[in-house]
Structures are given as C-alpha cells and as structure tokens.
Amino acid sequence: MAGPLTIGRVAKATLCKVQTVRYYEKIGILPSPGRSAGNQRIYEQSHIERLAFIRHARDLGFTLKSVRELLSLADQPDQPCDVADTIARKHLLQVETRLERLLSLKTELKRMIHQCKGGQISDCRIIQVLHDHHLCLGGHQ
Amino acid sequence: MAGPLTIGRVAKATLCKVQTVRYYEKIGILPSPGRSAGNQRIYEQSHIERLAFIRHARDLGFTLKSVRELLSLADQPDQPCDVADTIARKHLLQVETRLERLLSLKTELKRMIHQCKGGQISDCRIIQVLHDHHLCLGGHQ
DNA sequence: CCTTGAACCTATAGTTACTAGAGCATTTAT
DNA sequence: ATAAATGCTCTAGTAACTATAGGTTCAAGG
Missing domain, CATH: 1.10.1660.10 (Multidrug-efflux Transporter Regulator; Chain: A; Domain 2)
Structure with a gap:
C-alpha cells in the first residue's frame, strides 16, 4: 500500500x-x-x-527564477540572508504594483457593467469604453 | 511629414x-x-x-479570446448586449479573485520580510516559511 | 543622382511555466 | 493471467507577445 x-x-x-x-x-x-x-x-x-x-x-x-535563487540560498544555511530579503522585497513591490492595477481595473469594470443596462450593442457602455479610452476615468495605463 | x-x-x-x-x-x-x-x-x-x-x-x-468576442460584438451594433455584459462580468469575477489572492499574498510577504532581521539563512523567516507551509497564516492555496 | 540610415519586410525561435497527447512499458490488483 | 492504472519518453501546444537574422525600401542630405 x-x-x-x-x-x-x-x-x-x-x-x-x-x-x-x-x-x-x-x-x-x-x-x-x-x-x-x-x-x-x-x-x-x-x-x-x-x-x-x-x-x-x-x-x-x-517566479521559477526567484525560486531557484531562494533554493540555492536555502542550501547554504551559513550565509547571511540579505539576498533572500532582497528577493522577497522586490517581489513584494511587484505584488503591490499588480494590486493597484487590479484595483483600478475592478473599479473600471464595475462601472462599465453597472452602466450596461441590457440594451443594444450600439448603446453598450462596455463597448463604448473600449472604443474610447477617454471615457474611462480609471488611472490604468 | x-x-x-x-x-x-x-x-x-x-x-x-x-x-x-x-x-x-x-x-x-x-x-x-x-x-x-x-x-x-x-x-x-x-x-x-x-x-x-x-x-x-x-x-x-x-484575454485576446475575450477581445475577439468583444470585437465581433462591436461589429454588430443591432445585437443585444447581454453577451458583452456576460464577458465583462466573468472577467470582473476573475479580477476579484486575483485581487483577493494578491492581497493575502502581500500580507504574507510583508510578514516574512518584517521578521527577517538580516541574520543567517538558517534563521531566515523567508526560507522557513517556504519550507513549512503551516508557518504561514495567510489563506493562500 | 547617390548614398546612408531609419524603417520596413519575412521567417524563425525564444520567453514563462507549465499542460496535453501519442505510443509504448511496467506495475498492481483481481 | 489479464486488465487497469500508472509509468516512461518525446513532441507539440498554450498565451501573448518579443527578439533576432538577413534582407528590402524609403526619405533626406550632399
């Protein structure tokens, strides 16, 4: 067994x-x-x-690249852990950036959906927003 | 010119x-x-x-797949916009899931970094947490 | 008119982190 | 003994581009 x-x-x-x-x-x-x-x-x-x-x-x-680095660190327990710290901090920054981006994205999507009242495509806010970037107020890129 | x-x-x-x-x-x-x-x-x-x-x-x-769908919708202005709405809603759900995940991730990373005080790898919280999943309190998968 | 450099062309391969399939061998359970 | 499950290798596919090589065309300056 x-x-x-x-x-x-x-x-x-x-x-x-x-x-x-x-x-x-x-x-x-x-x-x-x-x-x-x-x-x-x-x-x-x-x-x-x-x-x-x-x-x-x-x-x-x-990323696997980071994992590789972290693993090689884990294999050397006597080394100082600045490097692990740096990797983690860098990753935290990326995570925070992604978070911000996703948040404004969520806001924008919610507004799009909220304003789409099941009419025709020609009046559809979702399609309109995608056509004209300036219609969206979110700070996304 | x-x-x-x-x-x-x-x-x-x-x-x-x-x-x-x-x-x-x-x-x-x-x-x-x-x-x-x-x-x-x-x-x-x-x-x-x-x-x-x-x-x-x-x-x-x-995704480009969704973009393709949205484009084909945009090309048919007389159609009802339920489909566009559905695509956007589905996407919103995905975004919200990712957001939650990233948030708990950020919390976990912050704790890891906070507790890593620049000692040796053998005492490094970051490496420890990665070794033992149960050390992390976050609800990530 | 000629040349030079920027911008264009096609085709192919590389990226990330897997996932899926074909076609066959081995192991486990009945 | 046999059948199902699991294992093996090798190859290709996924998403959404990005980059490279090796060549053509275009616009501007002399």
Missing part, C-alpha cells in the same frame, strides 16, 4: 501534477531521483520537501 | 510595438491592410481604431 515513492505519490503529496514533477527535474530545479528496475523514478523524502518548497514559493507568486 | 499610415506610425499612435501589430494581423484579430508598391503595409484610420480597442481591452486585462 505504501510502497516506494513513485512519481504519482510524490505528485499527490505536493499537490502538483505528475508532468510538472518531471518538468522540474528536466529544468534542473529538482534533482533526478533514482530509478527502479523497470526505469521508474523512485523519490526520497528530501524530494518531497524540495517540491513542497517550490510549490509554496510558486503559490506565493515567485 | 504626415504621409501614409505605415506600421511604425500606427504603432506609435496606439502605443504598441510594431511586431505586435504584425502579430495581431497574423492571428487574424486585425484585418490585413493594403500594401504600398514596395510591399509595405499601409493602414487606414479604421485600423487604428480597432487597434486602440484591442490595446484598451488588453490594458483592462481581457
């Missing part, structure tokens, strides 16, 4: 897809595991931990 | 890149313009308007 840590079990344990696990191996972010007699991947617990780290960082919106 | 509407002028007028204009033509979202004697694209005003529509919708975060 338990048996060896096949790719399917690892994927289930970390909530990511089987192909994604293989993909992470291929791009070198997850070490190649050993193989069974029949050439199937057999993982160790450490693989699961690394995968969990990756998935978690991705969930938080870090 | 004014001259014909070449691709460069159209791109400048709509704030998008020359390659992007060609790309939109290639994927069939922007009609192919006429050509000059020397095989260069010569646009009409209508192209600029359509491009502006596209860029504006993309700015608002609509």
Whole structure:
C-alpha cells in the first residue's frame, strides 16, 4: 500500500501534477531521483520537501527564477540572508504594483457593467469604453 | 511629414510595438491592410481604431479570446448586449479573485520580510516559511 | 543622382511555466 | 493471467507577445 515513492505519490503529496514533477527535474530545479528496475523514478523524502518548497514559493507568486535563487540560498544555511530579503522585497513591490492595477481595473469594470443596462450593442457602455479610452476615468495605463 | 499610415506610425499612435501589430494581423484579430508598391503595409484610420480597442481591452486585462468576442460584438451594433455584459462580468469575477489572492499574498510577504532581521539563512523567516507551509497564516492555496 | 540610415519586410525561435497527447512499458490488483 | 492504472519518453501546444537574422525600401542630405 505504501510502497516506494513513485512519481504519482510524490505528485499527490505536493499537490502538483505528475508532468510538472518531471518538468522540474528536466529544468534542473529538482534533482533526478533514482530509478527502479523497470526505469521508474523512485523519490526520497528530501524530494518531497524540495517540491513542497517550490510549490509554496510558486503559490506565493515567485517566479521559477526567484525560486531557484531562494533554493540555492536555502542550501547554504551559513550565509547571511540579505539576498533572500532582497528577493522577497522586490517581489513584494511587484505584488503591490499588480494590486493597484487590479484595483483600478475592478473599479473600471464595475462601472462599465453597472452602466450596461441590457440594451443594444450600439448603446453598450462596455463597448463604448473600449472604443474610447477617454471615457474611462480609471488611472490604468 | 504626415504621409501614409505605415506600421511604425500606427504603432506609435496606439502605443504598441510594431511586431505586435504584425502579430495581431497574423492571428487574424486585425484585418490585413493594403500594401504600398514596395510591399509595405499601409493602414487606414479604421485600423487604428480597432487597434486602440484591442490595446484598451488588453490594458483592462481581457484575454485576446475575450477581445475577439468583444470585437465581433462591436461589429454588430443591432445585437443585444447581454453577451458583452456576460464577458465583462466573468472577467470582473476573475479580477476579484486575483485581487483577493494578491492581497493575502502581500500580507504574507510583508510578514516574512518584517521578521527577517538580516541574520543567517538558517534563521531566515523567508526560507522557513517556504519550507513549512503551516508557518504561514495567510489563506493562500 | 547617390548614398546612408531609419524603417520596413519575412521567417524563425525564444520567453514563462507549465499542460496535453501519442505510443509504448511496467506495475498492481483481481 | 489479464486488465487497469500508472509509468516512461518525446513532441507539440498554450498565451501573448518579443527578439533576432538577413534582407528590402524609403526619405533626406550632399
């Protein structure tokens, strides 16, 4: 029932897809595991931990590039953590920018929808706004 | 000085890149313009308007697929605008979801950064949180 | 008129982070 | 023993562009 840590079990344990696990191996972010007699991947617990780290960082919106950096940091516990801090701060800035943008976008969409009263396309506020940028008051780009 | 509407002028007028204009033509979202004697694209005003529509919708975060739908609606002014409304509403929902997610993400990042006091990686909260999902209080997936 | 440099052309490949499919081998359960 | 599930590799597809290479055309200056 338990048996060896096949790719399917690892994927289930970390909530990511089987192909994604293989993909992470291929791009070198997850070490190649050993193989069974029949050439199937057999993982160790450490693989699961690394995968969990990756998935978690991705969930938080870090790019794989950043994840790579964070992982190499995590592998050197004696180093100072300024670099990790810098990565996180840079990411926070990006997140805040995206947040602002999405917020003004939401406002604009709400206004568009609110003013579209189910008439004809020719009177449709949504289409009008898309035609004439100056009709929208939001500060989006 | 004014001259014909070449691709460069159209791109400048709509704030998008020359390659992007060609790309939109290639994927069939922007009609192919006429050509000059020397095989260069010569646009009409209508192209600029359509491009502006596209860029504006993309700015608002609509996918090209949605833009395609909205454009085909815009081309039929006599139709009811329920469909445009539905597209916009669906998009609004997506935007709101993303917003929530980004917000909890921002909270989590801030806490991570706040608690990382420039020590060593072994004590770094950022790395710790990425290692152990349960350390983070945020509701992200 | 000629040249030079900017802008144009096509076609192809690269980006990010996966996801999906074909076609076959192995493992597990019955 | 067999059938279903899972695994394997390799390739291509996704979104929405962006970039490069290698060549043509156009507009302006001398």
